[in-house]
Amino acid sequence: MGVSKTEMFTDLQNEISIISKAFSHPARVTILQYLFKIDSCVCGDLVNEIGLAQPTISQHLKELKHLGLIKGNVEGTSVCYCINHEKWATMKTVMSEFLDQDIPKKNDCC
Amino acid sequence: MGVSKTEMFTDLQNEISIISKAFSHPARVTILQYLFKIDSCVCGDLVNEIGLAQPTISQHLKELKHLGLIKGNVEGTSVCYCINHEKWATMKTVMSEFLDQDIPKKNDCC
């Protein structure tokens, strides 16, 4: 029915999937990479950097902001976005633990 | 229009998003965790482990297999699935590089 049955999974399993969903669109990956590259804040030139329309970029920014990975700061008419380094660090811990579960490798029947 | 404009992004940006999409559903996260936990192969008991219907699990397995993260081996009437450790390792490299881009942290206006 198109609905994820979140209640049958653990909080961690849901958290991993929510974080991953944020990275599951190349525009959001590109936004994050650009924010890291610029290092300081960036305003509306994401629209020029990426070839998508302004409302589309705004929507992607909203999702990243809602998840807490970026912060927005109003400066006059423009809005300055930058990475939320604290949130990024905690997110990285969660994802790294998930990615690093492949240490033993005992049996392999395939 | 619901279509990701993949052609305007780099191969790496698209690769990160494709990998992340595989992890963007808690059922697939759970399947992978279970395969790691069991370590050796597993057959149809994923349906019992997770509370989803058999066709749904089969569909999630198909996506993970298509991406190459798991391998399937037919054994009589059942199919034995297990982690593709080589593919997992290369995937981890790509994702780790993306997650580890937050080293400097010079300016922060937000």
Added chain:
DNA sequence: TTTGTTTATCGTAATATTGCAATATACAAA
């Protein structure tokens, strides 16, 4: 061959995501 077991596929319904034109909002400058 028939029967039971396991997994895959098909078809379809419900919902989510993506994209953008149009418009609204907020504010600086004239």
Added chain:
DNA sequence: TTTGTATATTGCAATATTACGATAAACAAA
């Protein structure tokens, strides 16, 4: 106040994802 600029929101269309019943396919055992 008016005008221009930057960003957010609304509304809608196109497409993708998720879920599962029904069914098919593959095979082992009787």
